Amino acid sequence: ETGVTQSPTHLIKTRGQQVTLRCSSQSGHNTVSWYQQALGQGPQFIFQYYREEENGRGNFPPRFSGLQFPNYSSELNVNALELDDSALYLCASSSRQGAYEQYFGPGTRLTVT
């Protein structure tokens, strides 16, 4: 069974740029959630995708957007990067039946300078 994978591992961007992070869900999972984890804090829910549609959103501005593909993989896009966007971005996958039992990938560390 393949776990959740994310790419890239690390990324450095400049303020104002755009970034795309990628996630492959665990085999058999059709729901993907994205979280932002600032240094020293717990993860914060960004949004969730199910059947290729956004299925709920946390308190994040519209410049955070995403996609889910037919194979259940997902992308997180952030436009107009700000310094405060520097964080670990975590992707989690789950089945719809066990939607709260979420399995996390290793994360992408984004640094905005």
Add this chain to the structure above:
Amino acid sequence: GNSVTQMEGPVTLSEEAFLTINCTYTATGYPSLFWYVQYPGEGLQLLLKATKADDKGSNKGFEATYRKETTSFHLEKGSVQVSDSAVYFCALSDQEDSSYKLIFGSGTRLLVRP
């Protein structure tokens, strides 16, 4: 809104000591409760869960009991090892609109000394 409060760390213990990490929650309804562990440089791993009151979740020697009367889900282990050094997050399930999201506490760092 729903929230989770964890004891502040770091918690420093000697190997084979007893561990308790406190977690309390505020929620409407009957959420599921989780403990996740994050090792340095890694993502979160699901450690254990409980889905209803009085349920006890357990895994790898760790236990936590869902206490509705005290709104708590404290993590315990009878004898910690150096390899247990990590950050532990308590979380609850929250369904708002049509999403199934997790709300996390701020994490408690555990350091186990040989």
